[in-house]
Amino acid sequence: MRNSLRRPRLAAALAIGAVGALALTSCGGGVSDGGGGGDAAASTEYVEATSGEVNLYTWSDYYPDELVKKFKEDTGITLNVDFYDSNESLEAKLRASDGAGYDVVVPSDYMVQILANDGLLLEFDATSLPNGGNIKPEFLDVYFDEGRKYSTPYLYGTTSFAYDTDVITEELTSWKDYFNPPESAGGVGIMNDQVEVVNSALRATGGEFCTTDGAELQGAQDLLTGFKGRVGTINSDGILERLANGEQTMAMIWNGAAHRAMQDRPSLTYVYPEEGIALWQDNFTIPAGAENVDQAKTFLNWMLDPENMAVAVNFQAYASGVAGTDELMSPELAESEAIVIPDGYDLAKPVAPCNNEELTNYTKIFETFKG
Known part of the structure; x- marks a missing residue:
């Protein structure tokens, strides 16, 4: 979910081609040059595509340029990449188009469940893909997609906050x-993500996730209202850069982004809060209205190859639910305090989604906070 690149954000959709493209060599029946729409979209059959394009809609700066080029070279398919900054932005785009406009999207765990339940994702059965056996067993029967009928795993990590110990001595x-930062923290960064923000506020106030209890909701809103004057940015983009260059000294951040920021500014530390942190998973899915279904399935299958996924793991600084990637993780990453959860810390756990009524409460709190 997560902005973890050092390079500047790409401002527009990215399409990179390469000369001498090769066909994908994984097992699996047939080849296809077509888009795979119509009847193919309703089928779980895997038909390997060898040309055409696939349109990927993902988190800002969350897919390496190296893989864009390699995918073209390996498969003959052009990969176009466009970006969003929150699960809710993705949801709104898919609802407005009835699941059309993109061929692969990258929702987080809870959003997979929401989109699938509302008919906005294609059911294709990840285990039917030639490389489907590479999904780690613990990532197969996940709460948000039992048996992986709608998704394949991408990257996973945690959400907490980091601060500069050279500036903040406490x-x-x-x-x-x-939420009660020392004066030395200056303007604090917080994500433009209502679920992460409200859940973190509920952790701090002792409330339950997805609560409908008026007192608990009010407690979270009061905390955020009091915190607002200390906020420097409400933005999920550019967190890494602002911490790495010293523009901010404290911010809510994903662990992979924190790791990369710490490479430029070693005085940063990633916090494992005593109230716990969210353990999230991002996933590749195919929207129900996708036009290039065969190309999309070919892309998902290609990303289940550990050598390809490992490029994303090492570049984005997150772990993956694909078997074989742990062994290919760089030593620097495998030893990072932001990536490796400390021994004995058992408070990093997945957070199940709220229902519509509960999310409405979250939206009211978050919009009041931003306003």
């Missing part, structure tokens, strides 16, 4: 510390 150990 030891910060909790979400209470984050």
Whole structure:
């Protein structure tokens, strides 16, 4: 989910071609040059595509340029990449188009469940892909997509906050510390993500996730209202860069982005709060209205090859649910305090989605906070 690149954000859709494209060599029946729409879209059959294009809609700066080029070279398919900054932005785009406009999208765990339940994702059965056996067993029967009927795993990580110990000399150990920062923190960064923000506020105030209890909701809103004056940015983009260059000294951040920022500014530390943190999974899915279904399935299958997924793992600085990628992780990454959860810390857990009524409460709190 996550903006973890050092290079500047690409401002527009990216399409890179290469000369001498090769066909994908994984097992699986047939080849296809067509888009695979119509009847193919309703089928779980895997037909390997060898030309055409696939339109990927993903988080800002969340797919390496190297893989865009390699996919073209390996398969003959052009990969076009466009970006969004939150699960809710993705959801709104798919609802407005009835699931059309893109061939592959990258929702987080809870959003996979929401989109699938509302008929906005194609059911294709990941285990039917030639490389489907590379999905780690613990990533197969996940709460948001039992048996992986709608998704394949991409990257996973945690969401917490980081701060610069050269500037902030106090030891910060909790979400209470984050929402009540020392003066030395200056303008604090927070994500433009209502689920992460409201859940973190509920952690700090002792409320339950997805609560409908008026007092708990009010407690979270009061905390955010009091915090607003200390906020420098409400933005999920550019967090890494702002911490790495010293523009901000404290921000909510994903662990992979924190790791990369720490390479440029070693005085940064990633916090494992005493109230716990979210363990999230991002996933590749195919929208129900996708036009290039065979190309999309070919892309998902190609990304289930550990050698390809490992490029994303090492570049984005997150782990993956694809078997074989752990062994290909760089030593620097495998030893990072932001990536490796400390021994004995068992408070990094997935967070199940709220229902519509509960999400409406979250939206009201978050919009009040942003307003």
